[in-house]
């Protein structure tokens with residue numbers, strides 16, 4: 001039984017969540033600095049748009065490899081690796097004048113960012129009881145969103161006041177500092193030392209006494225089916241060869257619950273990602289006709305709405321565990337319907353409808369965290385890094401494809417640059433989201449039924 005010792009799990013989680021907030025600051029550090037970046041590197045809008053796309057490709061492409069490394073080396077090592085890569089990336093960003101090196105900098109930032117979120121998610125089940133996980137996961141997302149807020153206004157102000165080099169070196173220094181704290185504080189699981197303790201070979205008293213917090217001892221991993229109720233504690237068994245990539249992927253994807261979580265993550269977050277990563281500002285200014293400062297102010301709404309939803313959705317999905325997928329589906333439908341209303345509205349949408357969009361659309365971020373809850377209920381523990389990485393690629397693949405398709409459809413209409421933007425062209429372009437929702441929702445319905453049947457067959461229930 002777990003002995004109550006509340007502080008250490010929260011301290012470990014707090015620093016890990018802070019590292020995630022730093023990752024989000026790094027990820028979105030160019031979002032409010034588009035014009036400054038164009039001026040600094042002397043680039044056009046197309047080259048500027050390549051920055052978030054390349055970063056997202058690197059991020060999404062590394063999710064599964066990072067997940068595999070996570071299962072092998074543990075969350076602490078990956079969080080530190082991510083911190084170092086982002087620090088390097090931002091130092092390069094701060095100091096180079098050549099746009100090709102700046103793109104390399106974004107690759108480093110994307111790679112570092114890719115290491116953080118799934119590592120933080122991997123720590124949670126080691127440190128918290130199952131019933132706490134939905135809430136702590138949502139709190140993690142919420143802290144990440146705070147990072148988004150910082151990258152919008154304070155970072156733009158810092159770069160405006162102190163200049164490009166000092167601003168980006170400042171982000172690098174923050175990432176480095178948080179990584180340094182993580183080096184001393186973050187531990188993969190109760191009873192294991194921090195990276196510092198493991199390097200020096202001396203396990204401190206705090207780490208030793210935290211052993212009592214650990215979950216029950218490991219059982220067979222690779223050969224047992226996944227639990228529906230809680231994860232199998234499964235540190236690799238001596239002498240057992242770990243499964244290779246395809247074997248792991250096949251094993252995981254043969255489980256309907258894992259496929260269900262993939263589609264849950266695919267369907268809910270892409271609309272808000274597309275909006276915040278690239279097309280939101282152009283749509284609000286070049287399409288709806290708002291002035292840039294009003295548009296920036298309205299964009300802040302998205303972050304606040306997402307943070308609020310994070311607070312509510314954790315307890316809700318933990319209380320209604322059997323209905324958590326339907327909570328996600330309800331939110332996705334609300335997002336899709338709001339977008340359809342904007343698209344079919346004759347002429348410019350009224351401000352209230354734009355505000356509804358900016359409040360409803362970000363709910364997709366916290367709603368997508370439900371995918372990780374579903375995945376945790378169905379993934380054997382020794383695969384959990386791989387599984388989390390796989391699930392996390394879903395929403396980001398959908399986001400990336402939609403970002404590219406919106407740009408393509410704008411181009412096809414001859415409305416691909418700010419001087420040619422028009423509301424009509426944006427409405428057609430944003431309609432590319434509809435097939436993504438249709439595909440995702442259909443697959444959720446299919447896999448939800450398969451998962452229910454699978455659980456009945458195996459006599460499993462959700463707890």
Ligand SMILES: N[C@@H](Cc1c[nH]cn1)C(=O)NCC(=O)O
Nearest residue numbers: 117141142269306365366368369
């Ligand atoms: N859906 C997001 C997380 C989120 C939580 N609240 C708002 N957004 C997600 O999957 N994040 C992965 C990442 O790396 O940020």
